[in-house]
Amino acid sequence: MTTRISETKVRRERLSRERILRAALRYIDEHGVEKLSMHKLGAALGVEAMSLYNHVANKGDVLDGVVGVLWEEIEAEAEPGADWRENYRRFARAIRDVLGRHPRAVPLVPFRPVMSNASLRAVKAQIEKGVESGVDAEEAYALLRTITSYALGHAAIYTNWELACASCAPSVSDLLRDDTPDDLAEIAHVFCGQSDPDAEFELGLGLMLRRVSTPVS
Amino acid sequence: MTTRISETKVRRERLSRERILRAALRYIDEHGVEKLSMHKLGAALGVEAMSLYNHVANKGDVLDGVVGVLWEEIEAEAEPGADWRENYRRFARAIRDVLGRHPRAVPLVPFRPVMSNASLRAVKAQIEKGVESGVDAEEAYALLRTITSYALGHAAIYTNWELACASCAPSVSDLLRDDTPDDLAEIAHVFCGQSDPDAEFELGLGLMLRRVSTPVS
DNA sequence: CTTGACAACTTACACCATAAGGCTTAGCGT
DNA sequence: ACGCTAAGCCTTATGGTGTAAGTTGTCAAG
Numbered sequence: 478m479t480t481r482i483s484e485t486k487v488r489r490e491r492l493s494r495e496r497i498l499r500a501a502l503r504y505i506d507e508h509g510v511e512k513l514s515m516h517k518l519g520a521a522l523g524v525e526a527m528s529l530y531n532h533v534a535n536k537g538d539v540l541d542g543v544v545g546v547l548w549e550e551i552e553a554e555a556e557p558g559a560d561w562r563e564n565y566r567r568f569a570r571a572i573r574d575v576l577g578r579h580p581r582a583v584p585l586v587p588f589r590p591v592m593s594n595a596s597l598r599a600v601k602a603q604i605e606k607g608v609e610s611g612v613d614a615e616e617a618y619a620l621l622r623t624i625t626s627y628a629l630g631h632a633a634i635y636t637n638w639e640l641a642c643a644s645c646a647p648s649v650s651d652l653l654r655d656d657t658p659d660d661l662a663e664i665a666h667v668f669c670g671q672s673d674p675d676a677e678f679e680l681g682l683g684l685m686l687r688r689v690s691t692p693v694s
Numbered sequence: 695m696t697t698r699i700s701e702t703k704v705r706r707e708r709l710s711r712e713r714i715l716r717a718a719l720r721y722i723d724e725h726g727v728e729k730l731s732m733h734k735l736g737a738a739l740g741v742e743a744m745s746l747y748n749h750v751a752n753k754g755d756v757l758d759g760v761v762g763v764l765w766e767e768i769e770a771e772a773e774p775g776a777d778w779r780e781n782y783r784r785f786a787r788a789i790r791d792v793l794g795r796h797p798r799a800v801p802l803v804p805f806r807p808v809m810s811n812a813s814l815r816a817v818k819a820q821i822e823k824g825v826e827s828g829v830d831a832e833e834a835y836a837l838l839r840t841i842t843s844y845a846l847g848h849a850a851i852y853t854n855w856e857l858a859c860a861s862c863a864p865s866v867s868d869l870l871r872d873d874t875p876d877d878l879a880e881i882a883h884v885f886c887g888q889s890d891p892d893a894e895f896e897l898g899l900g901l902m903l904r905r906v907s908t909p910v911s
Numbered sequence: 912c913t914t915g916a917c918a919a920c921t922t923a924c925a926c927c928a929t930a931a932g933g934c935t936t937a938g939c940g941t
Numbered sequence: 942a943c944g945c946t947a948a949g950c951c952t953t954a955t956g957g958t959g960t961a962a963g964t965t966g967t968c969a970a971g
Contacts, residue, residue: 486782487783497850500709543822582806583805583832584801584805587801587804587847587850587851587854588800588854594874594878595874597874597878597879597881597885598878599883600876600881600885601881604881604885618885619894619897620700620897621885621895623792623844623848623897623898624852624899625842625846625847626847626848626850626851626852626898627840627844627898628847629848629850629851630804630842630843630844630846630847630848630850631840631843631844633804633805633843633846633850634804634842634843635843635844637804639804645779657811657814658811660818661811661814661815661818662814662815664814664818664821665814666816667835668817668821668839673768677839677840678835680836680837680840681772681840681843681902683842684840684901684902684904685898685901685902687901690894694703
């Protein structure tokens, strides 16, 4: 009985929301979102599932928290410099790079609108730099939203794609249904297989940032 | 005993993959992806859960199938016309509109790379029109991928946003954490609340399609 | 009428989120 | 040194989940 006391005291380090979220992200990175359960998360922390509920409202809260952590990572990677255009680019790249580092967590991000302080701080900084440089405020917001959509969409599709290739599908053909006609299969290879995601990401970014103030279309 | 036979015969109409997928999409539209279970899906079809497995490999297969149905809807909405630039625009709008009509199914689309015949047919048609009009083939592919990323990202963020507003969050403030400082809250309102998603979608599209052949950045 | 195939049903199991309640321990005032 | 309190952790219990395995009912071809 008393032996058990000292044993626990030595082994266990204090649980906290912070620690839980980090463990959750680590678990998702390794095993994927769909494999995460409160039991496993508890186990990863050397603790019973229900103990987590002392620091976290429920599983959804954990997931939201993970998204928050990711936004913090993005913010840290995108501190703005002098040129606003370059800043926007850096912001988009930060999104892409961070999500690229946590590919299995990507599905959470676009669908859990956590307006974390981190993400808002990042946005604020970007906008201010833009306006400071003479960009119309409304346009600055619109452009930033557009770029964010693009960066998230790109990250979603490509990280997911790479995951699929790495894990289960060694070639494009394996992603096609059995009844795919040849001409469409060929298209699939060209459309999905050939290009360099990094270069292409920069392409879209360049297109959007090239010249903002000219009339559109 | 014999009464029960005729009863079943009358009542039950044949199950099929097709019917299952449609029911799944309908259920998702009404209750969201996370609420869908094989039991409920079976119930919606007047059938036991396990019967579905005669037509469908597993739940993942159902979800993939739903994405396929969505791509078919997109294809039907984006048949190409004469001007390739306009076609690309139409393709992007089709993605956005269809996903806008099935907001709760959106989370499935970017993360289930179903290369359905429908989506490939659409891509093929777009590309051919572009090349026919003198666009470099490689550039045509890259641009189409870029636009697709953008359309999916935009749809993901905004449909999700509107869902959140309609269901649980009457104002932007409700999406913020309690500890959000005032200046950041203000940014959140401007960044998230003010703009017209349609107009903004067109803005991004216009930026990307304006002039393709000039060197980038 | 028999046989077979196959669709749908039933049963069974391991796992899930989480509500309710019990135990252990740390930190305090005395 | 003592017990009090509150918080952190654990145990137990409930109803829902995906799906494997085995059973029953139905119809068509022989």
